[in-house]
Every structure is written in structure tokens, then in C-alpha cells.
Amino acid sequence: MPDRPLNIDLLRRSPFFAAAGEAAMTRLLRPSFTQQLPRGAILFDQNEVPNFLHLLLAGSVGLQARDETGTETVVEIFGAGELFLAPAAILGLPYLASGAALTDVRVLMIPADVFREGIAADPALGQAAIELLARHWRLMVDQVVDLKLRPAERRVARFLARRVPEEAGAGTADLPEPRGAIAARLGMTPETLSRTLNALEAQGVIRLSPRQAHVVDRARLLQVGAR
Amino acid sequence: MPDRPLNIDLLRRSPFFAAAGEAAMTRLLRPSFTQQLPRGAILFDQNEVPNFLHLLLAGSVGLQARDETGTETVVEIFGAGELFLAPAAILGLPYLASGAALTDVRVLMIPADVFREGIAADPALGQAAIELLARHWRLMVDQVVDLKLRPAERRVARFLARRVPEEAGAGTADLPEPRGAIAARLGMTPETLSRTLNALEAQGVIRLSPRQAHVVDRARLLQVGAR
DNA sequence: CGATCATATTGATATACATCAAGATACAAT
DNA sequence: ATTGTATCTTGATGTATATCAATATGATCG
Secondary structure, three states, X not given: OOOOOOOHHHXXXXXXXHHHOHHHHHHHHOOOEXXXXXXXXXEEOOOOOOOEEXXXXXXXXXXXXXXXXXXEEEEEEEOOOOEEOHHHHHHOOOOOOEEEEOOOEEEEEEEHHHHHHHHHHOHHHHHHHHXXXXXXXXXXXXXXXXXXXXXXHHHHHHHHHHHOOOOOOOEEEEOOOOXXXXXXXXXXXXXXXXXXXXXXXXXXXXXXXXXXXXXXXXXXXXXXXXX | OOOOOOOHHHHXXXXXXXXXXXXXXXXXXXXXXXXXXXXXOEEEOXXXXXXXXXXXXXXXXXXXXXXXXXXXXEEEEEOOOOEEOHHHHHHOOOOOOEEEEOOOEEEEEEEHHHHHHHHHHOHHHHHHHHHHHHHHHHHHHHHHHHHHHOOHHHHHHHHHHHHXXXXXXXXXXXXXXOHHHHHHHOOOOHHHHHHHHHHHHHOOOEEEEOOEEEEOOHHHXXXXXXX
16 A cells, blocks of 8 residues: 555544644644655754654654764654654754654654644644643653663663563564664664673573564563662 | 842843743733742752742752662753743653752742643743743753763863853853762763863863853864864 | 861772774665 | 675774772851
8 A cells, every 4th residue: 555544543642633632633634744755764954944843654763963073873763653853843943953764764744834823823732732842851851861870781771661562571672773773862882782782681681683672571671780 | 028129131031031921921920939049959859749930030950860779960050041840840740850059049939830821821921831842852952962972071161162151252151050060960970070171271272260160262162172 | 267078179090881893694686 | 595785793902981089179167
């Protein structure tokens, strides 16, 4: 099926549209369209002025930033159901990071001006935007704490734990994106990530296979390196 | 009011109230009150449910977070004119960090419920909240990039540069808060901060004195360690 | 003022993680 | 399948920054 009629249900369940309500959702959806992009595609580039908000329907996208010397890192990885880049689009300022498809992706493009008018006109949509931003702020705060306080092994453990679908004790974390991107997201080199993953497997808390990690015991995973 | 001299002008010029408008400002101000607290005071504690937003009138406040092992770090340092902790107050979720006075402070306490009602009722206020959150998100993204990509010396240099009042080539950066707090904000130990500051002075880009650093040449400061 | 106490600096050493350099795997195309 | 190419892993070595320990500085208060 070429362009699978977009999964309305996924949208409805996304935290953003759940808060915004049905009315706002249809309002935003009408002028929007979907796009399929291969892994490696750039959705938008650092310093560009945003014309669209992006709602990921499938795949994952890395928010990557370049510093003055040209080295890049991944600030955050977004998955299906997430709406991102609101901040730049809302402020009308240039993106401070680029968006790169880390896997093949399917993305809903929402015109930025429609969005901006929407939040001014519809209080429920405004509220949803506020909550989205607040949640994203917390995500970043959490990452700052992670980087400052926790050693590599703990960061990897937490990352994997968050990817296990259920709260349950065991489960499988899919890792479809390139190791380099995951490593950058975690603030380490691919080499260190690889070694850390091996160390976790050696401790028996995970079991590695090509593009996934089976978490044997979530609670114990989060305990590794505990003082 | 014993505490008369509320500097209305500072408020009016703060990015937040500038966007919110006069009406929203008076609306929020009426039920609010100011408080003076000595250095070391805790404005609010991690995991508490927020009852107030805080607008700093004077001094600086550190947002500090504890991890599971009990070690603390400073996520961000806020200065006069800044409104913070909106995210927790807006979501009605527990703070994910504590607020500690890093100097003696004077702070305006805005009841959280008044704020929440306000953003629902007044679109201009809602818009201001959105912009505030977006700006704060960007601050955190910038810090994540800083921590991942830049070595200690460069982080210190950028921190000092941002504290120089004017865009001008030279100026003095005040550093009233304890070294430990600044070091934590920058993701390093006090020892490393001390050594780095000395190194910058040795290179002649700054001149140190007890609680401030005179920046001799802003542009050159930002160049240190350039590849 | 001088004594006390917290905070900051300086010095010596340790270590987590990066870097550099081969290999090994996996994936895509023919 | 077979080859080619990118990605990932493994190993050896280096280094920025942490840690530990001692000293110095500067604030606070009798």
C-alpha cells in the first residue's frame, strides 16, 4: 500500500492531539500532508526558518546539532507519535538543530502558519502546545542531569529501559537507528556504547541481537553500577 | 505593604511580561507577593507539588536536581527578571528539581492556580507562556550540546561571555554565586573550574578578582581552544 | 580586630572515556 | 550466492577531567 491512509488512531492517541481535542486535530490535519523519506534524509536544517511542524507517523528522527567546529551530535531521538520542533516553529526563529531520518520515516507535515493561527484561536490547542513544550523541557532537563551525574553504563541502561514497551519486568527494546546516533544521543562514542552493551550482556541483564536488545530484568538493569 | 519597592519597571521589561501585556501583568500581580530569602534558602523542593511560580526580582537561583544516589547538580542558574518553573506549575506535576537561592534573593511569588486560570482566559498570556517555554527549551538544548561537544575550557568561556552585560568587546562578568554551583551548572568540579579560570587568565583573555571576572576581549574569549 | 569556619585554590594521582587502528559483520546491489 | 561498502566491534594507547589531600583565602562574628 503506497500511502497508507494515515493512521488517525495513532494521532488521536498521541499526547499532543489527545490534549488538543478532535476539533483542533481536524483543523490542523486538513492543510497537512504526509511524506515518506528514506533513512538519512534531512527533514529540516539547522538555521533554516521553519515552515512546517513534523508529526512522526513511523520511524525515528534525530535532532542533530552542529557546533562551530562542525562536529555533530544528536540532541534527542523522536519516535512514532511525537510532534517536534514546536519551539522553533512557535517562535518563528531558525531551527537550532537539524532533523535527520534515522530510519525510513513517514511524517505528517503541518504548515507552521496554520499551527500558529491555531494556537491563537483555539484555547484547547494552545493548552496542548503548552503541555507539549513543558514535557519537552522536562526531557531536556532529564538529559542534562543524566549527562552530568550518571556514568556511561547507567545512561545506556536507562535508555534501554525506557525503550521496553511495558512496565513489565522483561521485554525487547528495538534499536533500529544507527549505533552512532544512539551513542551521540547518550553523549558517548560508538566504541564506548558497544563496549557498554557488551558489559551489560556479560552481567546477564540484557541479551543482544542485531537490531535489538532483550531486557531480561528491567529492575536489575536499572540497578547496574548502583553504589 | 512593608515590602513596597516592587520594581514594576523590571517586571515590565522582563521578556515574559513584555509578551503578556499590561493587563495580564496586573492580573497576575494582584494576588502575588514578594519574599526575601537568604543565600542557601530552598524556594521549592524536588518532588513537591508547585503552588507558586517564581519571578526573580534580585539575586540568583539555582535549579538543582538530585539523582537516585543522592548527588546533586545544578541544571540552570536563573537571574533577575526571570520567571521559572513554569513547566511543573503548568503541568501540575511535581518539580523535577529544587530551587535554591545561590545569593540573597528577592522573589515574586505568583500563585500557580491564578497563573493556570490566566493562561486559559487570556490569549496574550497563553502566548507569553508558550514563548517562555520555547525559550527555556532552547536553553536546555544549548546546554546539552555544550556538554556533549565542548571541552571544559570552552564551556567556561561561553559562560563568562554570556554574563558580560553588553555586546561590546569588553566588560565585567559578576559571579556572585558559589564556585561549586557554577561548576555544577557547567558540568565540572570546582577544582576544574578554578584551574580553567586560571588558564584563561594566563592567556590574557580575562582578569580575575574575588567575585567577578573582567573580560578583556569577548571575541578572543570565545575563540579559546579553537581548532 | 583576630579567631573560626566555610569556600576556594593548588598539587599529586587515578580513571573513565576518547582516540586511533584493525578486523569482523551485516546489508545492498549485481 | 558474491562482491562491495558501510557499520559495528575489538584491541591498544592516550588524555581530559575527577578524585583525594593539603593549604590558602576570605567572610562572619565574638
